[in-house]
Amino acid sequence: xxxxxxxxxxxxxxxxxxxxxxxxxxxxxxxxxxxxxxxxxxxxxxxxxxxxxxxxxxxxxxxxxxxxxxxxxxxxxxxxxxxxxxxxxxxxxxxxxxxxxxxxxxxxxxxxxxxxxxxxxxxxxxxxxxxxxxxxxxxxxxxxxxxxxxxxxxxxxxxxxxxxxxxxxxxxxxxxxxxxxxxxxxxxxxxxxxxxxxxxxxxxxxxxxxxxxxxxxxxxxxxxxxxxxxxxxxxxxxxxxxxxxxxxxxxxxxxxxxxxxxxxxxxxxxxxxxxxx
Amino acid sequence: xxxxxxxxxxxxxxxxxxxxxxxxxxxxxxxxxxxxxxxxxxxxxxxxxxxxxxxxxxxxxxxxxxxxxxxxxxxxxxxxxxxxxxxxxxxxxxxxxxxxxxxxxxxxxxxxxxxxxxxxxxxxxxxxxxxxxxxxxxxxxxxxxxxxxxxxxxxxxxxxxxxxxxxxxxxxxxxxxxxxxxxxxxxxxxxxxxxxxxxxxxxxxxxxxxxxxxxxxxxxxxxxxxxxxxxxxxxxxxxxxxxxxxxxxxxxxxxxxxxxxxxxxxxxxxxxxxxxxxxxxxxxxxxxxxxxxxxxxxxxxxxxxxxxxxxxxxxxxxxxxxxxxxxxxxxxxxxxxxxxxxxxxxxxxxxxxxxxxxxxxxxxxxxxxxxxxxxxxxxxxxxxxxxxxx
Numbered sequence: 001x002x003x004x005x006x007x008x009x010x011x012x013x014x015x016x017x018x019x020x021x022x023x024x025x026x027x028x029x030x031x032x033x034x035x036x037x038x039x040x041x042x043x044x045x046x047x048x049x050x051x052x053x054x055x056x057x058x059x060x061x062x063x064x065x066x067x068x069x070x071x072x073x074x075x076x077x078x079x080x081x082x083x084x085x086x087x088x089x090x091x092x093x094x095x096x097x098x099x100x101x102x103x104x105x106x107x108x109x110x111x112x113x114x115x116x117x118x119x120x121x122x123x124x125x126x127x128x129x130x131x132x133x134x135x136x137x138x139x140x141x142x143x144x145x146x147x148x149x150x151x152x153x154x155x156x157x158x159x160x161x162x163x164x165x166x167x168x169x170x171x172x173x174x175x176x177x178x179x180x181x182x183x184x185x186x187x188x189x190x191x192x193x194x195x196x197x198x199x200x201x202x203x204x205x206x207x208x209x210x211x212x213x214x215x216x217x218x219x220x221x222x223x224x225x226x227x228x229x230x231x232x233x234x235x236x237x238x239x240x241x242x243x244x245x246x247x248x249x250x251x252x253x254x255x256x257x258x259x260x261x262x263x264x265x266x267x268x269x270x271x272x273x274x275x276x277x
Numbered sequence: 278x279x280x281x282x283x284x285x286x287x288x289x290x291x292x293x294x295x296x297x298x299x300x301x302x303x304x305x306x307x308x309x310x311x312x313x314x315x316x317x318x319x320x321x322x323x324x325x326x327x328x329x330x331x332x333x334x335x336x337x338x339x340x341x342x343x344x345x346x347x348x349x350x351x352x353x354x355x356x357x358x359x360x361x362x363x364x365x366x367x368x369x370x371x372x373x374x375x376x377x378x379x380x381x382x383x384x385x386x387x388x389x390x391x392x393x394x395x396x397x398x399x400x401x402x403x404x405x406x407x408x409x410x411x412x413x414x415x416x417x418x419x420x421x422x423x424x425x426x427x428x429x430x431x432x433x434x435x436x437x438x439x440x441x442x443x444x445x446x447x448x449x450x451x452x453x454x455x456x457x458x459x460x461x462x463x464x465x466x467x468x469x470x471x472x473x474x475x476x477x478x479x480x481x482x483x484x485x486x487x488x489x490x491x492x493x494x495x496x497x498x499x500x501x502x503x504x505x506x507x508x509x510x511x512x513x514x515x516x517x518x519x520x521x522x523x524x525x526x527x528x529x530x531x532x533x534x535x536x537x538x539x540x541x542x543x544x545x546x547x548x549x550x551x552x553x554x555x556x557x558x559x560x561x562x563x564x565x566x567x568x569x570x571x572x573x574x575x576x577x578x579x580x581x582x583x584x585x586x587x588x589x590x591x592x593x594x595x596x597x598x599x600x601x602x603x604x605x606x607x608x609x610x611x612x613x614x615x616x617x618x619x620x621x622x623x624x625x626x627x628x629x630x631x632x633x634x635x636x637x638x639x640x641x642x643x644x645x646x647x648x649x650x651x652x653x654x655x656x657x658x659x660x661x662x663x664x665x666x667x
Contacts, residue, residue: 061360061392069392078392081360082335111334112305112364140306141315144332156306156318156332163332 006038011073023066027221029185029211033132034067036188036209037101040195055099056091060084060108063138063213068103082113085120088127096260099199100127107137110146110166121175124203126258130195131168131206134213142216154216168208169251178203180252184210186228187248194250203258210246281457286417286449287312289456290356290382290442293424295326296464297380300351300471303331303342307361308394309446310384314356336361340368340381347377347439348485350475352428354379358446359386359400366404372439373408374501375485378431378473379439380424381409385546386446387633395634396446398545398597402607408501410440410508411575413545415531417454419572420444422525425459429468429515436508443574447634449547459523467522506576529573532585534560538567540591540646543612545571548595548637555642566646571608579615592625593645595637596659599629605659626653630662 010020022031044050052074059068061081069078079087088100109117109131120127136154137143143156146166153160172180179201181194191209198205210232212224233242235249257265284292291313294302302321304314320326329346333339339355346353357365362383372379387399405411410430414420420442427440444450459467476485489497509529520526533553535541544552549570559566569585571578586592596606604610609627616622626649631637641662648660 078390080389081364112336114334137306140308140311143306143311143315143318146334155315156330158319158322 006035006042009038009041009073010071023070024063025213025215027212027214028063029134029209029213029221030063030067030132032185032188033064033130033191033209033211034071036191036195037103037130039192040199041101043196044199050099054097055101056088057101057103058084058088058091059103060105060113061139062105062108063134064103064105064108064132082108082111082116084108084113085116085127085129089120089123089125092125092127092260096126101199102127102129104129104131105138106131106133106135106147106168107145110168110171114146118171118175121172121177121204121206123259124176124178124256126202126204126260128195128198128201128205129172129207130198131208132211133168133208134211134216136213136216138213138216142213169206172204172206173252176204177206177252178254178256178258179205179207179250181206181250182208182210182246182248184225184228184232184248185212186225186232190248197253202261203256279457279459279463281455283453284417284456284458285312285451285453286420286444286456287384287451288316289417289421289454289458290424290444291316291320292458293421293464294354294380295320296459296461297354297425297428297468298352298470299326299328299354299380299428301329301331301343301346301353302355303333303339303346303353304355305333305336305339305357305361307336307358309386309396309450310356310358310361310382312450313382313384317354336364337368340365340372343379343381344368344372344375344377345477347372347379347473348375348476350471350473350478352432352471352473354381356382356384358384359388359394362400362404363388369404369407369409369439371486373505374497375476376437376501376504377439377476378428378437380427380431381439381441382420382424383441383443384446384450385443393633394446396448396547396597397632397634398443399599399632401443402598402600405575405607408438408505409575410436410438410505410512411573412440412442413572413574414442414444414449415547415549415570415572416449417452417456418525419527420449421456421458422519422523422527425464425468426512426515426519426527430508430512432471432473433508433511433515435511436504438504438508443546445547452547463522467519509573509576509578512573527572529571529578529581530585531570531572533568533570535567535569535585535589537565538589539565540567540593540649541586541589542566542568542642542645543571543592543594543608544568545574545595545608546597548597548631551637551639552595552642555639555646558639559643559646564646564650577611577615582612582615583619586623588621590623591649592623593649594625594627595631595642595645596627596629597631599632599659599661609659624649624652626657627659628662629659635663
């Protein structure tokens with residue numbers, strides 16, 4: 001049997017990888033996103049000479065976190081709910097050669113870790129955030145999260161969510177992230193390219209992937225993936241009658257000095273001044 | 278009479294919050310507490326409970342929202358577990374020092390790392406100094422009853438303190454047990470509508486939590502401690518009243534087969550039922566064992582403990598938390614302190630077991646008894662049971 005080319009990045013390798021099938025529910029999008037991340041990293045390692053050991057994966061708590069803890073044959077940490085970014089920040093500041101990849105979810109980033117999220121973007125730290133947005137708290141039984149759409153039914157909103165939802169990409173962009181994109185599990189190639197671009201960007205990159213949770217939305221995965229095609233619209237092609245559709249594409253792609261460069265600059269300027277004095 | 282039915286304990290507890298006619302519930306999902314607040318969300322959505330349900334963005338926000346709600350005079354409830362409780366930590370002290378009566382259920386689960394969602398008391402024990410009344414439920418009936426009692430206690434004008442109810446995660450929270458559910462009529466007769474005087478009242482403006490320097494801080498803390506200790510007679514009165522109305526009696530601790538005992542086990546939480554059946558088994562074998570189960574953890578019932586253990590010469594305490602670097606686990610420390618300078622000095626051993634959901638069976642309790650009776654000295658450090666060495 002032919003081996004999947006990404007199996008080498010999994011922790012254990014049997015004929016199909018000992019860690020397969022994934023622990024996720026059938027039809028969950030997390031496995032797809034893991035594959036997208038591997039493909040982007042594989043490209044960087046094989047084509048651009050990135051060192052495997054320089055990647056470090058950090059996740060918080062939620063379904064997404066299982067990817068980091070159970071599967072990755074990389075340095076990784078399964079940390080505390082919402083605290084991915086401070087931990088990734090610490091790792092990066094201690095060793096600026098690292099490429100921290102933060103795998104997170106909508107609850108982890110948009111709710112309990114919201115404060116860290118906006119400040120990581122503001123600092124433009126050189127790290128990549130991949131957010132699996134399934135629009136609810138999957139691991140604890142499908143409660144509303146800050147990205148649950150208005151009107152959507154969850155276990156804490158049995159008659160529909162009456163609150164407004166966060167657009168995490170707009171939030172990242174406003175807070176200062178220098179690469180921001182949203183794709184879905186129905187857009188694998190675009191997702192891989194966005195993660196790749198995010199990893200190459202020297203600054204904070206935020207890539208949101210809408211990822212289906214068939215278990216809690218009680219829908220078939222294929223139907224949900226079809227809806228990701230039908231209910232989304234490319235940002236640059238948005239028309240007035242697209243209201244209600246989810247914009248996908250690149251929300252931000254700009255260059256600006258990242259935290260480490262700015263820090264080094266001020267250190268150098270102070271050192272030069274001291275030498276002159 | 279209420280209806281005796283098979284019900285998941287989390288739901289039985291949530292039903293009691295509904296029967297208490299809570300006004301505000303603020304919560305964040307965390308395993309294994311989730312079913313409690315999920316059921317409450319459902320009750321609110323279906324109009325069975327006229328309350329505000331706030332799905333907040335973290336536990337820190339959940340307890341903060343409860344603080345505001347209780348300060349505004351509303352009957353307030355939240356539930357959490359493990360990391361969620363740890364994340365609430367700084368606000369827990371504020372709730373008690375502001376004397377805000379709110380009720381919280383904690384579905385005990387261990388703390389990270391390694392991440393683990395199963396039961397022990399590692400989450401609640403580090404919170405023993407938060408100044409709340411702290412109760413431990415053993416079964417579903419108790420979780421149901423204590424919740425109704427907790428509101429009455431918290432809001433009593435002599436108390437005005439937050440109250441928490443611990444129930445072992447999964448081993449209790451997710452069990453389906455026979456529970457006699459209190460009817461709304463009975464609940465209303467026991468617990469009157471919330472008549473809390475709002476602390477935050479536009480008609481009478483005041484600042485909560487203002488600066489208190491060295492000239493007043495000590496006195497504030499003393500008063501808080503007095504209030505907490507003063508909650509005990511009120512709780513006993515509430516338990517008497519409850520027993521009169523419902524026929525189920527409650528005390529700060531439960532004892533089992535202590536008559537003529539040569540050794541007493543001390544336990545907390547759901548595992549006490551297993552301990553009780555171990556006592557039976559030991560008695561059949563001719564070993565005179567008994568059990569003390571602590572229900573009221575804070576304030577700690579020293580007097581009741583000493584009198585119930587008199588004159589038993591040997592005590593084996595179960596601690597479901599490893600307190601690193603400490604002489605013993607928190608329960609054993611408390612028990613040993615209670616006996617310090619007491620005229621009678623029984624042998625007291627601390628056994629640490631049942632961590633991170635590791636099963637506690639009758640074998641565990643029998644081992645505790647055997648080792649204690651074999652004379653392991655009480656001045657040794659904790660005995661760690663069932664540790665598998667690589």
